[in-house]
Amino acid sequence: MRILRTAAVLLASGALLAGTAGGTAVAQAPAAQEQNDQVLVFILDKAVPVKKFKNPEGCYELPVGTHVVINDTPREITLYATPGCDGTPVVPGVPLEPGRGAHDSPAFGSFKA
Known part of the structure; x- marks a missing residue:
C-alpha cells in the first residue's frame, strides 16, 4: 500500500512539473522568436x-x-x-x-x- 501511495505522489508531481514546464515553454516562445x-x-x-x-x-x-x-x-x-x-x-x-x-x-x- 505504501508503494502505491508513493507511486501516486510521484506521478502527480511529474504531471504538475510537466504542466508547469509546458506552460513556461509556451509563455516564452514569442519572446524567443523575437530575439531570433x-x-x-x-x-x-x-x-x-x-x-x-x-x-x-x-x-x-x-x-x-x-x-x-x-x-x-x-x-x-x-x-x-x-x-x-x-x-x-x-x-x-x-x-x-x-x-x-x-x-x-x-x-x-x-x-x-
Whole structure:
C-alpha cells in the first residue's frame, strides 16, 4: 500500500512539473522568436560592440571592419559586394541561410533581408 501511495505522489508531481514546464515553454516562445529575427555583425575591433539589425527588411550597409555576419532570422539573407545591395555579373549576391554565419571579406559591403 505504501508503494502505491508513493507511486501516486510521484506521478502527480511529474504531471504538475510537466504542466508547469509546458506552460513556461509556451509563455516564452514569442519572446524567443523575437530575439531570433536579427542579423548580427561582428566588427574586427574588439572595442566595437556587436551590431544588431533587428527585424531586418530591405538593404543594409555593413559597418566598416565587419568580420563575421550571422543570420539569426528565419529566412535567407543575401550578402552583396557593394554598399547598395547591387549584385554584379562578376560578383552576384551570396545567399546566407537561416542559422548560418559567414566570415566577411572586404568584398562584401551590404546585405538584404
